[in-house]
Each structure stands twice: as C-alpha cells, then as structure tokens.
Amino acid sequence: MLRLHNTLTRQKEEFRPLDPKNVRMYVCGPTVYDRIHIGNARPIVVFDVLFRLLRRQYGAAQVKYVRNITDIDDKINNRAKERGVAIGALTAETTRWFHEDIAELGCLPPSVEPTATGTIAEIKAMIETLVEKGYAYEAQGHVLFHVPAMMERPPLPQHVYGLLSRKNRDDLIAGARVDVAPYKKDPADFVLWKPSTPDLPGWDSPWGRGRPGWHIECSAMARTHLGETFDIHAGGLDLVFPHHENEIAQSECCNGRPFVRYWLHNGFIERGGEKMAKSVGNIDKVRDLLDEFPGEALRLLLLKTHYRSPLEFTKEGLREAKADLDYFYRALARVANVEAEQGVEPAGALEALNDDLNTAVALASLHYNSGLALKEDDPAKVRAAKAIIAAEGALLGLLQSSPDAWFRWQPPKSPAAIDEKKIAELIDLRLAARNAKNFKEADRIRTELAQQGVILEDGPTGTTWRRAS
Ligand SMILES: [Zn+2]
The missing domain is CATH 1.20.120.640 (Anticodon-binding domain of a subclass of class I aminoacyl-tRNA synthetases)
Incomplete structure (x- = not known):
C-alpha cells in the first residue's frame, strides 16, 4: 500500500487512484531559457522514482505521466534579446539541453511532454470560460483572475482560494507587490492573458494579440492530457504559492470539478546554508557537474535524502x-x-x-x-x-x-582522458606478445597502461580493464 504526503492535508495518506487502469500524474517542467541547475533536477529525479513505482504497481501502460515544457515566458524573451537569437531557436536548444541532462540522470521520458505554445487554443478556451462564469475580467488588454469572485462563490463547497498554501486574505494582500498594477480590481488578482508588443510572441484572441500567463499554461496542459480531475500533481516547494494555488483556482472555477487529489512537493537544495537559486548566485548547473561526475552519482546524491527534506x-x-x-x-x-x-x-x-x-x-x-x-x-x-x-x-x-562501463567512466572533458580504442589495441598487442612468449614486451604494455590509470585483469574469458580508482 502506497502512502504519500499530501500538501493539501499536510498528512501522509493512502494513495488510491481514481481509476487504477489510468493512473495520472503531472509534474511542472522547466522554463526553457538556460541550462538546469541541480535544484531544478531534484523534482525531475524524485518524481521519476514515483513514476517507476506506479508503473511497477499498476502496470507501465496504466500510468500516464505528463511533464510540460514552459516555452512562453518573459525570462525567455529577455534571454533571446540578450543573446541576439530567435526565441524559437533559444527554446529548441534549451529543450535539447534539458533532455540530454536528465537522460544522463537516468530519468525515463514522460508519457507526454506538451509545450505551452502547442496548447494556445486550449488556454484561450479556459480563459473564455472563466470570463463567462464571472471569475475573470478584461482590463487594458489583460485578462485577470478575480480572487474575490472565488472567495464569494467557491466552485465547490469549501474550495476557496488559499486551500493549498493556507494563506488567508491578509497574507495575500501583504504578499502582493507594493505597486499593484492599476488595472487590477484586487491586489491578489493574477494574470491569465497579457498583451504582446509586435516584437514579442503573441496570438490573436478575443482580448487582442497577446500571450498567456504562466499559471494558466499548466492548467490547460493538465486538462488537455489528463482531464479535469486527476490523481497526482507534483513540483518543487516554491511552486505551492502562487503557481499551484492559482492552477487550482483556474481549473476548479473553469471546470466546476476538483482538480487534483494528491499534491506532492519536494524540498529545496541548499548550498552554503541558503536555498540554491539563480537570484542568490549559488547554483551548480547539471552540465558542469556532469563534466566532473557520472550522472548516476548525481542521481544517487539526490535520492540519499528524503524528497521533502532540504538537501x-x-x-x-x-x-x-x-x-x-x-x-x-x-x-x-x-x-x-x-x-x-x-x-x-x-x-x-x-x-x-x-x-x-x-x-x-x-x-x-x-x-x-x-x-x-x-x-x-x-x-x-x-x-x-x-x-x-x-x-x-x-x-x-x-x-x-x-x-565494466561504470569502472571505465571518465570525465568527458578531462585532459587525461583515456582513448578506449587505443587500450583495446594495446591489449591485443600484449596478447600477441604473450602468445609469442615475449613476456618482457607484455609486461611493458601492462606498465604503460598502468601509468595511464588503466588496470588490466586477466580472467578465464580474456583480459578486461578498469580505471584505477
Ligand atoms: Zn506548472
């Protein structure tokens, strides 16, 4: 029996999927503008273990795992401008880097990996429904979710805003930026759609040419691939508020159904006692670490600490x-x-x-x-x-x-890298020398390899080698 800590109830609960023949899980994926750091990799690795566990328990074909790519974001637009590259080229390159990095961390590909740009029609449909139902309003080319509307008229009994993060009205107002945008009716209201200038990505909509906000992208990708209600939604602890709280608000007010049954959140990675974050400047990019260590060592490090604890x-x-x-x-x-x-x-x-x-x-x-x-x-x-x-x-x-492969691993950029083909040739030469009873030459080859950190082992099926540790 699987028990999972549910952030909604702050308790460990028995996991019972809605439909054991269709177990559904969503994990928030990366915003593709830069290489991921080890803090970004933690949810990908720990929830890969959950994916493997669910597949074992319910059957691989019975588990659907959706992990998105956020390819619309102001951070992307700004980075493309800085680097002088097209937005599409930046997101394609960064997505490829992400796939390469997490493959080396031993992560299985998700069942579906949707992109925000591939889900625009579904995003617009959800925003339209929210406006029709009176949970969202248009103002100066923006569409905003109106938090007080959900407070006054919860889509389901007791499903008020703040259920997941346990924030109350005062926290929300205190948490809102000091300079609240003038078009907001309430400081807690958040963006579903915003206008795009001609140099920025944009799509035509009933509210003019624009682009979606981050939160509604996940709500729409989840609904498209997993339905209105599904089993597990996971991500880093920093996503509880506002991202996941807002996903619940949008999805439940739009669909009139419960959104997610089990919310899972992993703890932060710390470096020097502080949360690892780009803004702090204490990040270690996964690719830099892979230049020094095998990916499997990174994976094991991430799994040695329980996922909810700080690491x-x-x-x-x-x-x-x-x-x-x-x-x-x-x-x-x-x-x-x-x-x-x-x-x-x-x-x-x-x-x-x-x-x-x-x-x-x-x-x-x-x-x-x-x-x-x-x-x-x-x-x-x-x-x-x-x-x-x-x-x-x-x-x-x-x-x-x-x-064999493990003990032969060497840092990809090491100046002392060992040429595997060369080793194979030397092993053959040594064998030939031994067959010719030229033991002096055979020993010389063994010594030459040892000086390069290669240890030969003669066994009944031939000679194998490993790196000296
Ligand atoms: Zn998300």
Whole structure:
C-alpha cells in the first residue's frame, strides 16, 4: 500500500487512484531559457522514482505521466534579446539541453511532454470560460483572475482560494507587490492573458494579440492530457504559492470539478546554508557537474535524502555518492556469472518507497544486499541477493549500466582522458606478445597502461580493464 504526503492535508495518506487502469500524474517542467541547475533536477529525479513505482504497481501502460515544457515566458524573451537569437531557436536548444541532462540522470521520458505554445487554443478556451462564469475580467488588454469572485462563490463547497498554501486574505494582500498594477480590481488578482508588443510572441484572441500567463499554461496542459480531475500533481516547494494555488483556482472555477487529489512537493537544495537559486548566485548547473561526475552519482546524491527534506549540496557529497556506486558495482561484478534467483521481490525497497518515497531507506536495503553479494558464500543467498539488487536498482533507476562501463567512466572533458580504442589495441598487442612468449614486451604494455590509470585483469574469458580508482 502506497502512502504519500499530501500538501493539501499536510498528512501522509493512502494513495488510491481514481481509476487504477489510468493512473495520472503531472509534474511542472522547466522554463526553457538556460541550462538546469541541480535544484531544478531534484523534482525531475524524485518524481521519476514515483513514476517507476506506479508503473511497477499498476502496470507501465496504466500510468500516464505528463511533464510540460514552459516555452512562453518573459525570462525567455529577455534571454533571446540578450543573446541576439530567435526565441524559437533559444527554446529548441534549451529543450535539447534539458533532455540530454536528465537522460544522463537516468530519468525515463514522460508519457507526454506538451509545450505551452502547442496548447494556445486550449488556454484561450479556459480563459473564455472563466470570463463567462464571472471569475475573470478584461482590463487594458489583460485578462485577470478575480480572487474575490472565488472567495464569494467557491466552485465547490469549501474550495476557496488559499486551500493549498493556507494563506488567508491578509497574507495575500501583504504578499502582493507594493505597486499593484492599476488595472487590477484586487491586489491578489493574477494574470491569465497579457498583451504582446509586435516584437514579442503573441496570438490573436478575443482580448487582442497577446500571450498567456504562466499559471494558466499548466492548467490547460493538465486538462488537455489528463482531464479535469486527476490523481497526482507534483513540483518543487516554491511552486505551492502562487503557481499551484492559482492552477487550482483556474481549473476548479473553469471546470466546476476538483482538480487534483494528491499534491506532492519536494524540498529545496541548499548550498552554503541558503536555498540554491539563480537570484542568490549559488547554483551548480547539471552540465558542469556532469563534466566532473557520472550522472548516476548525481542521481544517487539526490535520492540519499528524503524528497521533502532540504538537501545541502556539496562536491564532497557527490564524491561519496560515487564511492557508494563503486561499492554497488563491485558487488554486481562479483556476481556477474551467477544466475539470479527467479521470482524474488525487492521487498525492502518496496516497503520503503511505499512509505512516502523513502528513498534513503530503500538505498539502505540496496547496500545490505550488495554486501551479501560481495561477501556471502552461500550460493542460494548470493543468487537471491543478485535478483534483489537488480529489482531494487530498476525501481530507483540506478545500476542500469554494466560494472565494466561504470569502472571505465571518465570525465568527458578531462585532459587525461583515456582513448578506449587505443587500450583495446594495446591489449591485443600484449596478447600477441604473450602468445609469442615475449613476456618482457607484455609486461611493458601492462606498465604503460598502468601509468595511464588503466588496470588490466586477466580472467578465464580474456583480459578486461578498469580505471584505477
Ligand atoms: Zn506548472
């Protein structure tokens, strides 16, 4: 039984999908104007584990995971101007970078990855309905959601504005900017549509040429692909207010139905005791870290802390994660030729993940079973351990490469990079020398490779190599 912490109730609740044959989840994706940093990667990785868990529980074909690309935003427009590139070229390039980065973090692609620019008709339809129902109004080319209208006339009993973030009227007014735009009827009102000047992206609409606000993009993409009510909506803690609160307001007032049943939010990544953020200037971009560490070490680091807790990011932590993976892969190497036991359940990791995605405890189980694979002599226990490691690794999205590939990994931009083709040639030359009983030459080749950090291992099936650690 899966239990998840629901931000709506601030409690762990048993997860029961509306339809077990169609389990639906939405995660807010990136705004594509720059490389993602490790803080942006955290929700993508932790909710990838949830996706894997749901697929295991309900069947891969029964789970629909939607993660959007926000490709309309003022940050995008400004960056394109700074760099002197077309907006479409910037968003296409940044989207490609995002896909490359998260693939190296071992994330499965979502079932659907909609874009805001591909959902304009649906966005406009929702705004029109909100205006018709009296929850939104037009002012100076803008369309605004009117928060007091929802307060006075909740779309569902008790579904007033502020339900998710637990903000009251005073908080909302205090939170609104000091200089409230003059066209707003109420300081808490927020933008659904805004006018575009000719140099900015824009679409024709009943309110003139313009572009959507960020919140309505997600409401429309979610409704288009998951329906009016769905199971899980997730994202970073900083999205609770205003983004997710506003998504609920728009969707429920438009549809007249409950929007989302379980809201999940991951904690912040911190660096030097402060939240990692571009505005603070303490970010580590994923690509820069991938130049130094394998993506799997980044993934493991993100999973060693429970997703709701803050995570203090350090390079030392990444080195430890890499050392943990060395241990797991050494265990896999030792049992490489052992036949895995059939029908073994990854019970330890499953129990931990079913308890609100407790990845830290699931990893402890993976450690324990790797220890068995490394040290145990009883063949039955080793066969069971091998099966459990494989199943737990699949659930966590870890250990998906071979021990050989893991131990050969080298930083892509390292000046001391080892040429794999060259190594293969030298191994062949050494074999030829040995066959010719020229042991002096064979030893010389072994020494030459060792000086480059390459360790040869002669086994019954031939010679393999790994990097010296
Ligand atoms: Zn969103």
